[in-house]
Amino acid sequence: MESIIEIKGLTKEYSSFLALDNISLKIKGGKIYGLLGRNGAGKTTIMKSILGLTFPTKGEIYIKGSLIDYKDKDQFSIIGSMIDTPAFYSNLSARENLELFALIRGVTEKNAIEKSLDLVGLDSNSNKIFASFSMGMKQRLGIANAILHEPEVLILDEPTNGLDPIGIVEVRNILIDLCKNYNKTILISSHILSEIEKIVDDIAFIERGKVLEESSMEDIKNRYEKYTSYIVSDVNNSARVLEESYKSLNYIVIDNQEIRVFGLDDRTNRINKLLINNGIDVFQITTQNESLEDYFKKLTGGDKN
Numbered sequence: 056m057e058s059i060i061e062i063k064g065l066t067k068e069y070s071s072f073l074a075l076d077n078i079s080l081k082i083k084g085g086k087i088y089g090l091l092g093r094n095g096a097g098k099t100t101i102m103k104s105i106l107g108l109t110f111p112t113k114g115e116i117y118i119k120g121s122l123i124d125y126k127d128k129d130q131f132s133i134i135g136s137m138i139d140t141p142a143f144y145s146n147l148s149a150r151e152n153l154e155l156f157a158l159i160r161g162v163t164e165k166n167a168i169e170k171s172l173d174l175v176g177l178d179s180n181s182n183k184i185f186a187s188f189s190m191g192m193k194q195r196l197g198i199a200n201a202i203l204h205e206p207e208v209l210i211l212d213e214p215t216n217g218l219d220p221i222g223i224v225e226v227r228n229i230l231i232d233l234c235k236n237y238n239k240t241i242l243i244s245s246h247i248l249s250e251i252e253k254i255v256d257d258i259a260f261i262e263r264g265k266v267l268e269e270s271s272m273e274d275i276k277n278r279y280e281k282y283t284s285y286i287v288s289d290v291n292n293s294a295r296v297l298e299e300s301y302k303s304l305n306y307i308v309i310d311n312q313e314i315r316v317f318g319l320d321d322r323t324n325r326i327n328k329l330l331i332n333n334g335i336d337v338f339q340i341t342t343q344n345e346s347l348e349d350y351f352k353k354l355t356g357g358d359k360n
């Protein structure tokens with residue numbers, strides 16, 4: 056499938072700090088693409104570079120096969136975006152706010168405001184002012200504003216930031232609807248992997264300005280492993296005992312309580328006894344399937360970072 060946005064060798068330097076280091080990504084049309092990574096990994100900088108809100112030091116960005124030209128405004132008309140917390144007038148309603156933005160951005164389509172508000176589940180006739188919106192309503196108005204001109208691509212920076220669990224589900228459903236029923240391509244960033252795992256088709260893991268991996272979610276799910284989790288009184292001692300007793304045990308220390316041993320295991324009983332015989336308390340043993348969060352931790356070498 057052709058990429059609607061392609062990034063090649065994107066590098067961004069702030070004086071002596073390398074915020075993006077040779078990033079290459081392919082964002083396919085009609086899909087939800089997740090940029091995942093910890094705070095400060097470089098996700099926003101990638102998005103801002105696509106939008107011309109910051110200028111890369113090196114590298115190229117292609118929109119629908121054409122090299123990006125930051126001076127060519129038409130090229131950006133296929134993109135709608137929400138970067139950072141949406142800024143709206145606090146004393147105006149949802150409709151009044153969008154009327155202003157429609158005017159500023161030259162959106163003339165008659166029903167654009169009703170359509171956008173309807174898509175995100177906000178009442179276009181409500182007089183409720185922005186100041187009394189819930190966080191979820193504010194985020195939804197931000198998305199409505201981003202889709203006002205019916206763009207093909209939506210770029211949303213942490214759209215579930217600060218939302219309660221219900222708000223997160225609402226935003227997630229809106230994004231799925233926009234992608235599946237309105238054929239929008241959505242680039243979304245998040246540092247909370249469990250929030251994004253359920254909706255993305257493709258993902259890139261970003262860490263310290265680099266792409267650790269770019270893959271389809273389906274491929275990654277196929278690589279999820281089963282593991283046995285041991286909650287113990289002393290992880291350091293446990294790791295030492297395991298190292299001494301097993302030549303090639305695939306395990307990872309999660310935190311100061313948990314060790315995970317990968318693979319379907321008939322060794323559980325033996326490992327349990329081994330730990331206990333070495334004076335380690337074993338509080339809990341469970342066998343589980345990996346999640347995206349686990350996968351990312353493994354990719355970055357556990358919690359050491």
Ligand SMILES: Nc1ncnc2c1ncn2[C@@H]1O[C@H](COP(=O)(O)OP(=O)(O)OP(=O)(O)O)[C@@H](O)[C@H]1O
Pocket residue numbers: 069072074092093094095096097098099100101213246
């Ligand atoms: N204008 C700037 N000058 C200097 N450094 C900057 C500037 N903007 C961003 N950075 C740095 O670049 C790195 C990447 O920032 P970026 O905002 O892209 O990260 P992020 O992955 O989006 O994380 P967050 O969710 O916290 O915004 C960070 O270390 C940040 O401090």
